[in-house]
Amino acid sequence: MIKTYNILGDIMDEFKEFLKTVPSVKQDVLNGRYTWQQLYEIFVMYGKDDKFWQPYKTNSSIDLNGLLEIIKNIDLNALSSSLSSIEKVLNVASTFLDKKEPERERKWYDE
Template sequence: MQIDDFKAFVKTIPAIREEVVKGRYTWQQLYEFYVLYGEDDKMWEPYKHNRTDLTGLLDILKNVDLDALSKSFEGLQKILDLVSTFVVKEQPKSQNRQWYDD
């Protein structure tokens, strides 16, 4: 039964998989550590910290009001359009020349 618990635990912290891929640990080593010390050991804290940061970011994204964000972008686009009407666009002289200007 502990192997199923370990698998569920590892799924909650994807950074652990990277440690195995990099060759720092084997799955056997991590499983033995899990069995001996449990999931609350200090060894897992750096991995849990990374998960918390990602979870916090996802929570922030979930709470974004997409309608308000869209309206903000529309307002920004209007401002940019207005500013662009005041900007004088000079064309390079080579494009303004006619065949008889040479």
């Protein structure tokens, strides 16, 4: 029995999965900069790691590992101290902004 492979279908599925990682490319298609066919051909000829895709990857991908590293390296004591200082500054500023006009004496005809 001869095995047949649906190479075009596999590549198309891979292209569709790749597009999910670079959703900002859709805007360039809608703006008429590229067609889906052009993007598919670039994907097939050069692959997903080609420099053509770099602007889309940097704009749309979030490096979760990098984000976790940043979060792990946050000094919570320093953050708490900074927030406390900001709160104090805002309280001082609000005292200047909240000054109300002094109430004037009410006369019998104001009532």
